[in-house]
Amino acid sequence: MEIPYIFTPRKDTGMCNSKIAIWLFLASEVMLFGGFFSSYVYLRLGADYPWPERALPVMPGLINTFVLIFSSVTVVFAWVSLKLRKWGMFQIYMAITVLCAAIFMGLKAIEYNVKFHHQAVRLSDYTILEGHLDHIEGITDKKGHEVEADVIHVKVNKLTFSTVRFHKPWVEEMIRQAEVNKATITLGSPLKIEGQEVPSGTALTVSLLNQIKKNHLASRSNNAEVRTEALRDAWVTEKAKVGNEGKQGWQMASNVNIDMDAIAGQLKVETSSIVFQVTPPTELWFPQRDIKEGATQSKLRDDTVIDGEMLESPVAFHNLDAIDFRYVVMKAEEKGIDPEKAIENTWLIKNNEEAREAWEWNKEQMVILQEELTKGYGLDKNGKPNREPTLTERYRIGWQDFAAKAEKVNKGHEAFNMKEQFMGPNYEHRAPAHTFPHLHIPRELVFLSGKFTPAWNTYYAIYFTMTFLHGLHVIGGAIVLSYYLFRGKKMYQTNPEWLANRVEVGGLFWHFVDLVWIFLFPILYLM
Amino acid sequence: MADSVEHIKKTARLYLLIGAVLFIFTGVTVAVAKIPMLDVGKHGFDTMDMILGLAIASFKASLVGYIFMHLNHEKKAIYWIFFGAIMFFGFMIFLFMFAKYDPIHFNGFQLGIPN
Numbered sequence A: 001m002e003i004p005y006i007f008t009p010r011k012d013t014g015m016c017n018s019k020i021a022i023w024l025f026l027a028s029e030v031m032l033f034g035g036f037f038s039s040y041v042y043l044r045l046g047a048d049y050p051w052p053e054r055a056l057p058v059m060p061g062l063i064n065t066f067v068l069i070f071s072s073v074t075v076v077f078a079w080v081s082l083k084l085r086k087w088g089m090f091q092i093y094m095a096i097t098v099l100c101a102a103i104f105m106g107l108k109a110i111e112y113n114v115k116f117h118h119q120a121v122r123l124s125d126y127t128i129l130e131g132h133l134d135h136i137e138g139i140t141d142k143k144g145h146e147v148e149a150d151v152i153h154v155k156v157n158k159l160t161f162s163t164v165r166f167h168k169p170w171v172e173e174m175i176r177q178a179e180v181n182k183a184t185i186t187l188g189s190p191l192k193i194e195g196q197e198v199p200s201g202t203a204l205t206v207s208l209l210n211q212i213k214k215n216h217l218a219s220r221s222n223n224a225e226v227r228t229e230a231l232r233d234a235w236v237t238e239k240a241k242v243g244n245e246g247k248q249g250w251q252m253a254s255n256v257n258i259d260m261d262a263i264a265g266q267l268k269v270e271t272s273s274i275v276f277q278v279t280p281p282t283e284l285w286f287p288q289r290d291i292k293e294g295a296t297q298s299k300l301r302d303d304t305v306i307d308g309e310m311l312e313s314p315v316a317f318h319n320l321d322a323i324d325f326r327y328v329v330m331k332a333e334e335k336g337i338d339p340e341k342a343i344e345n346t347w348l349i350k351n352n353e354e355a356r357e358a359w360e361w362n363k364e365q366m367v368i369l370q371e372e373l374t375k376g377y378g379l380d381k382n383g384k385p386n387r388e389p390t391l392t393e394r395y396r397i398g399w400q401d402f403a404a405k406a407e408k409v410n411k412g413h414e415a416f417n418m419k420e421q422f423m424g425p426n427y428e429h430r431a432p433a434h435t436f437p438h439l440h441i442p443r444e445l446v447f448l449s450g451k452f453t454p455a456w457n458t459y460y461a462i463y464f465t466m467t468f469l470h471g472l473h474v475i476g477g478a479i480v481l482s483y484y485l486f487r488g489k490k491m492y493q494t495n496p497e498w499l500a501n502r503v504e505v506g507g508l509f510w511h512f513v514d515l516v517w518i519f520l521f522p523i524l525y526l527m
Numbered sequence B: 001m002a003d004s005v006e007h008i009k010k011t012a013r014l015y016l017l018i019g020a021v022l023f024i025f026t027g028v029t030v031a032v033a034k035i036p037m038l039d040v041g042k043h044g045f046d047t048m049d050m051i052l053g054l055a056i057a058s059f060k061a062s063l064v065g066y067i068f069m070h071l072n073h074e075k076k077a078i079y080w081i082f083f084g085a086i087m088f089f090g091f092m093i094f095l096f097m098f099a100k101y102d103p104i105h106f107n108g109f110q111l112g113i114p115n
Helices: A017-046 A058-083 A087-116 A168-180 A206-240 A249-255 A260-266 A326-334 A339-344 A347-351 A353-377 A391-395 A399-406 A418-423 A427-433 A458-487 A489-494 A496-526 B005-034 B047-068 B076-101
Strands: A119-123 A128-133 A135-140 A146-148 A151-162 A184-187 A191-193 A196-198 A273-287 A297-300 A305-310 A315-324 A439-441 A446-451
Touching: A017 A458, A017 A496, A017 B076, A058 A087, A058 A418, A058 A496, A058 B005, A058 B047, A087 A418, A087 A458, A087 A496, A119 A315, A128 A439, A168 A184, A168 A206, A168 A273, A191 A206, A206 A249, A206 A260, A273 A305, A315 A353, A315 A399, A326 A339, A326 A391, A339 A347, A347 A353, A353 A391, A353 A399, A399 A427, A458 A489, A458 A496, A489 A496, A496 B005, A496 B047, B005 B047
Parallel strands: none
Antiparallel strands: A119 A128, A119 A446, A128 A315, A135 A146, A151 A273, A151 A305, A184 A273, A191 A196, A297 A305, A315 A439
């Protein structure tokens, strides 16, 4: 079937069908992104923690803005080339546009990667620490990599698995770790599966758990059937009794009971949980996100109960590159406590010399900054400075500040190079100057620990949602434009105007992608 | 749309000019956010910076829409479609104003503050 009005305008609309279609699509896109921008406003205004304003490195976002604007110009020139019937020029401009899309996504990937490897910890006193974790010597994961120092160590003597909820990879990992530690995980008491006895001491395997699960589900299903049938019989008997004719169900319900003794022979043993012994009791580690730890008993997210003493499981920062007291200040102000006093009473300041030094240095820097601001902008009528240091400057010591401190320059003076503006601090290069503190945090002080992922806070949730959705649009647009670049020749030879219209439509989408970024960049990177 | 060859040749220069303006104003957006001397309002980010930042972004977006997306000489139907979407967008953005009627108030996790 031939699609009508692909290069000649319809009389009623005055446009080709594809043009009106893309505008309808763009209208729906405006509404889609509008919903997310609205969510951003709502989350920012309603945040119950200090919103991380101007938290992202500007350079990657700025370069990406230039790249997208440049590609908007090249896509429009690709269209112009087609209108002027210059196929070669069209190819060049379109190739540059697609290349720009690739550069944009490449930079985005670098940005995401840096965040996914950057650790944040919130202590129970609201101090927030950022940086990179130590690796625990001698403890490796299944790929042979040393694990990061953010795991929970437990000396396990007993494991109770939920038969229906156990998570296969976690079971396999426990078996692997036990093997490494030369310990065995074996069935605690004998069990019957489909009439066959499984003796106690049988080694834990995923297939054994699967058999137990299958048997449990079959028993549960059988028992439900038997009980339902018995209940039905009880109702029939009750209704048939003399004097019960015409009575409502609720009037008889209290007399309807299942005779459990009568059905006991038909019921099968259900095994909703199954106990395994660990011999000898051995140290196993669990990622902190998977476990709710306790002193003598812990629980995994798949309902596995771990009996055993929790061992020391500190979070260890190899390089602590930011200390953020803004949340402490916010909470102190809510309670009418002097913010600086609250900061000086935090665990970090009381227990870590390097952090205390950094805090003192930052306070000195604030005096210098305030002097500069007063000198530059003067005082108001009441003798108060017209400009004062921001909350971030006063209460957050970022990696640039640590770098400035190590290089003995003032806060705000750029003590970092271009690469560091992209990737964050170059730890190796800065190690000899002892720029970044090392720190061990006892587990009981850790309230929340994780990478800078959408789960960290609502700011990163909306940042990743909006930029990822935008990134998908960049990829989608690039695929469509690549199609015109590589497969458009036939269309061009049939009728150049056909391809020109298609490119105009694709270009409209591409401009929209640029337009969204024009707002995303200042909102996420500069505000 | 006036898509004659002469017109297109003439507008090609305009596209370049708009591209340059967009580049310059991107630089301006970053400059007013990062250079203390150009900081409007109070020191650091505040409402004035937000208004200025969004005003520049809106100006840039309108150039993209007006020139690159040819909204300066489009058919009436397109304007109606776009108008509807923009109205919806405007309404969505101000939805947060109803948040104060939200019956659920979250006051943060109740943990001790250091003494």
